[in-house]
Every structure is written in structure tokens, then in C-alpha cells.
Amino acid sequence: MSRVTLAVLEMLPDPAVLLTVDGRIIAANKAFAALLGSTPERLKEHPLAGRIGMPEPELREITGLCSCTSGALPFAAHLWNDKGEVTRYRLQGVLLDRGDVQRSATLCLRFATHARATHEFHQLNEELVALKTEVLARRKAQVALRESEYFYRQTLDSIPGMVFTNTPDGACDYVSSQWVEYTGVPAEEQLGSGWTQLLHPDDRERTFAAWRKAVEDRGEYDLEYRVRRRDGTYEWFKTRGRAIRDEQGSILRWFGTAVNVDDLKQAEEAIAVRTAALAEANNELESFSYSVSHDLRAPLRTIDSFSAIIEEENGHSLDDEGRRCLGIVRKAATQAGELIDDLLELARLGRQSMRLGPVAMTVLAHNAADELLRAEQRSTLDLHIGEMPPCLGDARLLKLVWANLLGNAIKYTRTVEAARIEVGWLPDDQRSDMAIYWVKDNGVGFNMEHAHQLFGVFKRLHGNEFEGTGVGLAIVQRIIGRHGGRAWAEGKINGGATFYFTVRKAEA
Amino acid sequence: MNGAEILLVEDNPHDEELTVRALRRYHVANKIHVLRDGEEVVECLFGAGRESGVCANTRLILLDLKLPKMDGLEILRRCKLDSHTKHIPIVVLTSSRQESDLTRSYNLGANSYVVKPVDYLQFNEAVRQIGLYWMLLNQIPLER
Numbered sequence: 001m002s003r004v005t006l007a008v009l010e011m012l013p014d015p016a017v018l019l020t021v022d023g024r025i026i027a028a029n030k031a032f033a034a035l036l037g038s039t040p041e042r043l044k045e046h047p048l049a050g051r052i053g054m055p056e057p058e059l060r061e062i063t064g065l066c067s068c069t070s071g072a073l074p075f076a077a078h079l080w081n082d083k084g085e086v087t088r089y090r091l092q093g094v095l096l097d098r099g100d101v102q103r104s105a106t107l108c109l110r111f112a113t114h115a116r117a118t119h120e121f122h123q124l125n126e127e128l129v130a131l132k133t134e135v136l137a138r139r140k141a142q143v144a145l146r147e148s149e150y151f152y153r154q155t156l157d158s159i160p161g162m163v164f165t166n167t168p169d170g171a172c173d174y175v176s177s178q179w180v181e182y183t184g185v186p187a188e189e190q191l192g193s194g195w196t197q198l199l200h201p202d203d204r205e206r207t208f209a210a211w212r213k214a215v216e217d218r219g220e221y222d223l224e225y226r227v228r229r230r231d232g233t234y235e236w237f238k239t240r241g242r243a244i245r246d247e248q249g250s251i252l253r254w255f256g257t258a259v260n261v262d263d264l265k266q267a268e269e270a271i272a273v274r275t276a277a278l279a280e281a282n283n284e285l286e287s288f289s290y291s292v293s294h295d296l297r298a299p300l301r302t303i304d305s306f307s308a309i310i311e312e313e314n315g316h317s318l319d320d321e322g323r324r325c326l327g328i329v330r331k332a333a334t335q336a337g338e339l340i341d342d343l344l345e346l347a348r349l350g351r352q353s354m355r356l357g358p359v360a361m362t363v364l365a366h367n368a369a370d371e372l373l374r375a376e377q378r379s380t381l382d383l384h385i386g387e388m389p390p391c392l393g394d395a396r397l398l399k400l401v402w403a404n405l406l407g408n409a410i411k412y413t414r415t416v417e418a419a420r421i422e423v424g425w426l427p428d429d430q431r432s433d434m435a436i437y438w439v440k441d442n443g444v445g446f447n448m449e450h451a452h453q454l455f456g457v458f459k460r461l462h463g464n465e466f467e468g469t470g471v472g473l474a475i476v477q478r479i480i481g482r483h484g485g486r487a488w489a490e491g492k493i494n495g496g497a498t499f500y501f502t503v504r505k506a507e508a
Numbered sequence: 509m510n511g512a513e514i515l516l517v518e519d520n521p522h523d524e525e526l527t528v529r530a531l532r533r534y535h536v537a538n539k540i541h542v543l544r545d546g547e548e549v550v551e552c553l554f555g556a557g558r559e560s561g562v563c564a565n566t567r568l569i570l571l572d573l574k575l576p577k578m579d580g581l582e583i584l585r586r587c588k589l590d591s592h593t594k595h596i597p598i599v600v601l602t603s604s605r606q607e608s609d610l611t612r613s614y615n616l617g618a619n620s621y622v623v624k625p626v627d628y629l630q631f632n633e634a635v636r637q638i639g640l641y642w643m644l645l646n647q648i649p650l651e652r
Contacts, residue, residue, distance in 0.1 A: 289606075294574050297603040301626045302522040308628035309529075330628070337626030344605060 005096070015111040017043075018096065026106065035111065037083060079111075162237075164195070166254035170215040173253075184230025200226035200234045214241065215254075224261065235262035282351060289347050296340055304333035342471035349397065349478050358506035359395045361388040361437060365423050368402035372410055378419070381410065386424040389435050391503040397479045398503070404472040405439040405499050411468070412443035412497065419443065434485065434502040442496040446489075454489050476501065513537045513643070515552070515569045517583065518601075519544050519576055523624065527570065527601070530632045536639025537568075546578020553593055554586070566596050568642045571618075573602040573609055581612055588617035595649055597642050 006027055009016055015032035019025050025043050033040045075091050089111045096106045156163045156176045163176040175190045183190070183198050190198065196208050203225035214221035221241045226234035241256035307330045315323065365385050373383070391398070406421070413419035421441045428434040446454070455477040473487075480487040480501045491497030514537045518524040524542055531537050543549045569587070573580035580600065587593040599620040600613045613621050622638060625631045 286606075294603040297624070297626055298520055298523060301526070301603075301624060301628075301631060304626060305526050305628040305631060306522070334627050341605070348607070 009108070012110065016108060017111075018106060018108050020106060032111065036079065075109075077109075161257045161259040164256050164258070166215075166241075166256065168251040168253065170212065170254070179258075182229060183227065198228045200228070202226075211241075219243075224265075227258070235260055236265040237261060285347065285351075289344055292340060292344065297337060300333045300337045300340075304330050304337075307333070339471070342475070345400075346471055346475050346478060349400075349475060349482070352397075354394045354397070354482060356392055356394060358390050359393050359398055360390050361398070361425075361503075362386075364395060364399050365402045365406070368399055369406050369423075372403065372407055376410055378410075378414075380417070380419055381413070382418065382420045384420075384422050386422070388423075388425040388437060390506040391435060391437075392506045393483050393503050397482070401476050401479050401501065402439075404476050405501075408472060408499070409439050409441035409443065409497075412445075413441050414443075416443055428502055431502070433504055435505045436500050436502050438498055438500045440496065440498040445491040445493050445495045445497045447493050448491065451489055451491070455487060513565065513567045514540045514639075515549075515566050516540055516542045517544075517549055517569065517571045517575065517580065518542060519572065519574075523572070526628075526631060527635055530635035531639055533632070534636045534639055536636070536643045545576040546583055549583050550578065550586070554590065558592065567648065569596055569598045570601045570638070571598050573600060573604055573613075581609075581616060584613060584616045584618055597646060597648060599638055599642060601638070 005018070009018060009027055009029050012029055013031065015029065015035045017025055017028040017032045028040045028043045030040060033043055036043065075093055077089055077091055079087055079089055091109050091111045094108045094110075096108050157178070160178075162178040162182065163174075164172055164179065165174040166172050171192045172195050173191060175187050175195070179190060179195075180187050185194075185198060193208075196204055199207055207223055207225045210221060210223055220243065221239075223239045224236060225239070227237050228234055237258040238261040239256060239258040241254050243251040244253045244255050246252050307326050310318075311323065311326055311330075318326070362385065365388070369383060369385065373381070406423075409421045413421065419442065421439065423437075423439050425438065426436040428436050455473045476499075477487050480503070483503050485502035485504070487499070487501040489497060489499045514531065516524065516527055518527065524544075528540055528542070531540055541552075543552055571580050571584060575583070580602070584598060584600070587596065587598060594617070597619040598617075599622060600609075600618045601622050601624060602609065603624050605623050610621055620638070620642075622634055625634055
């Protein structure tokens, strides 16, 4: 113990004692010795432990409490003097030397010169308990804070992205270790607005302006820019910043993350190039189908029409064979015309953008059937359309599906005595969000061995006894495919056919 | 050319013949004037032809889209912008089913858009209906 300390101790008018946490007296002044009816020298030979009785806290706890504060703390204690008399005292404790709080800490206790009443003693005791609780809670909070800070720092430094924070005015005040690692530039050079020097020159102005704007608007920001790596190359980062606000809504800090999106960006560029190429191919296809629709149709019209004119105007000078041949020419021209129309339709389906919405399938099937039946004029056809759930799709396209499937059903039941066509639906066991719609007929059917060919372009399972271009089911397939559904068929020769397709159900 | 009631803008001689035959067959017009490319149309409607009063007499223009020198859409645009010709009904009669042609035609002010059927009977029926509607039923302002 320093001589200064001992001198100060001696000069104190009040009784005071220096002791270790386990109660060994290091020094005591005369006033203290007098209090106990002893001398300082004699006191040093006896531990105070037996003479000083703390009401609630032990000496250790006093030491612990004192270690939490730099000032003096009030305590109460009773003290036995040499004659064995007990007196209650109020005392103040100061921790002089922290050392090991549990073992070697040095405590100075200064006693009030006058004894206090018992009730004051108890009051002090309560204060002390409250103080102890508060100090313990504060210590606990300190530990928790340290732990959470550690946790955050660990987190920030271990996530794959990079993290930074900015003061409310926008100056950077923290960059995570990944930034330093990635850029090779020390954190202190990146703080403030230093980070902008690491941006690609082409992105710098744009990024800084957007960032300043976000700060002024006090909003959020999402930016993409290139950052210089330690090897001098630049890579794309996606940055997102959010303001952390206090309860009043003022910005305390900006918290930002940046993720390396260079691979993504390069993939995007590759996609853009490919998309452009596709668009060009699409344009070519567009002009091709334009030519097809215009240039092929015109000569077909010529063939058909002028054959018809021969029929009309010179029919009388032709024999039956001549008229038959002319009929064949006309029919072929008409068929080729229909084929062109169907093929163009098929090509158009692939390109057209989808207009998705809830579609009332029952109504749509009825509409399609009505249009077909108007041209059909068959009295024996029994068509039943059941109630079906609405689906999510493009109504124009789905109507084509119904038109094609119902058209087929009507066509392939023409040779049947009591033709019956049914339309209905089933839940899809494989996907609960889809519905299976079906069209069932009792027509000529088909051989299941060829079922896989049904939906191919120009694939026809029937010959010329039924008209058709062989494109209808390909159109169905393409439309359903674009809706993310499936289309298939079941049938047997002379046993009817059922065509199924799935579409996503509309939200109820 | 004076007093032609229908201007048929068509470069395909076969289609031209079929259209004229059909119009005559159904007696929808006495005077049909055929123009075979864009330049002829410009000359007729905006050039020398204008003096001869062709604009005042024309009650219908049947317009093909794919034409030499100036395409049908450009002719359509010019006709609908000009105060002398903008009231003349223009029916686009084309082989094109392209959605883009349809949209652009209507955007430019076409009065009707008909795809030429390949089938002879359907073609005749289409021309007959066009003629009946636009020449007999439809009214256009006299003062132009």
C-alpha cells in the first residue's frame, strides 16, 4: 500500500480501515482503532472478519458492488469492539485496488462517526438490496450486450455478402471485413465517401447520385454497380440499403448489404444476347408466315376460283370425268387453304402473349359447342356439358381447345347411330391446384397403340373419310402446354374416345 | 375513270378479275376503276386525278395491303389524313390474317377489314356482302 494512501487514511477524521476482501486488515487509522478500543498496530494482527458483521451482504458482495462503480457506496454494518459490545454504524466503501474482486481486492471502509438509529439501519439495508439488484441487472445487461455485439460482428463478418453502415447524413462509418478482404483497401480508407473510389468509373456518378437521393428522400435504395477487386478487376454487386429508425421515425443509421451478382449479371447479359437473337429469329418467322399467308393463299384462290368459273361457264361442254377432275382440283385447293390457316394459327400460338385470368370453363365449352352445332345441323347428336370449375388461363386460347376437341368429337361421331358427347371434369390427383377437363364421345375411337401420335402436327389416325388437316390436336397440345398443363387421350377402335387436359384452377 | 364508284387497289391480276367479276355479278357497281400499285393510287387521288373529281365520286375503296411501290397501309394512312379522301370508306381486302396488319389498319382508320377467302364461293359471298353494305346500305356525306 502506498505511503500516500496510508497518509490520507491517517488524516481522515472519521474511522477508516483498509482491508482485503477476505477481511484481513491492511491498515487502520487511529479513529478506527479507538472505535474498537484498540490501536492500529494491534488491529493489524487480527482479522476484522470476526468483528465486522454485515447485515445482508458479505464483505465479498460489498467488494463486488464497489467494483461496479467508481464512487463510494453507502453500507450499514455492526461492529464488535474489544469488549464485545455491538454498535451499528453507517459506513462508506470504496474499492481501492480491483485486483481479483473475489480474493485480493482492497477495500477502504469509512465509518460515520455517529451511530444511527435501527430504523435507519434497516432503510439502508433495503437501499442496499435494491442497489444490489440494479447493479446485478446492469451487469447482466452489459454481458448480454457484449455477447450480442459479438454475435452481430461475427454474423456480419461471416455472411457471404458484404455489410456497411452509414450515419444518417450518408457518410459510411463501418464496412465489414469482407469489403476489406475483397477490395484490399483498409476500412479507414473506405469510410466517409471513400468507398465511391472503389466503384467502376462508369458507375460512380450514377451510384453516388442515387445514393445521395436516397439519403435526401430518407428512403430505401437498391442499386447495382461494379466494385474493384484487389486484383484490379471489377465485378457487379447488388446493394440494398435500409434505414434503421428510432421510435419517432428519425434515421439512426443506414444499414446496407452488397452481394456479388457478377455471375448472375453475366448470365443476364448472355440471356439478353440470346433473347435478341430469338427476337430476330421470331421476326424472320413472322415475315415468313406473312409470306406464307399471303403468297400461298393467293394462288390457291386462283386455282379454286378459276376452276369454279370453268365449271360455271363451260360446265356444259365438259363430260362427267372432266367435271370430276375439276372437283378434285377445287377440293385440293380448299384443303391446302385450310391447312395454311391452321399452320399459321399454330405458329401464332407459340408467340402470342398470354392474357391470364379466371375463365368460366362451363360457359366457354357451351359457346364453342353452340358455334360448332350451328354449322352441324344434326338432330341425333346428344351433347351434355356438365358444371365445371373455373380455371386460370387465357380465355381466347382455351376456347380454341374446346372448339378443337368438341369439333373432333362431333366429326368422329358422324358415322354413329346415337351419337353422344359428354363434357366434364375431375380433380387432378397428382396436382391439387389443377383440374382435369375431359371430352368424351362414343364415336369411331382410335387404337391406343397410336395414342402418342395423336397430338403431333399432321398426325392423323383416320384417312380421308373424315376431313381435317391434322393440326387441331397439335394446337390443343400447344395451348395446354403454354398453360403448364398436360393433354392426353384414351380410346379404342369403334369404342369412342376421351380427351383430357389439365389447367390450373382459378382461386375460389 | 371519271365517275368511278369503286376504286379497286389490287396488284394480283387474278384476284382483280375475281373481284371485278363478283362485283358485276351482283350488280353492286357500274363503274369500277382498278389501280395496280401505290403510285397509281397517289396519282389518282392526290395528283392529276383530283382535278377530275375522282374523290367526289368514289364511294368505296377496296384496298389490298401487299402492293408494289407503296404498301396498302401507307395508302390508307395518306387517304385518312387528307381532307378530300378521309370520308371515303376503305375496306381492306387482303390475304393477310396477320394480327399486326389488322391492328395497324384499324389504327390508321380502315372502315373494315376482310380476309380474302380461298374458296371461290366464299370469296364471291364476301365481295357481295361488302358491295351491298358499303354501296347500298351505308351513307357517306355528300359535301366533301
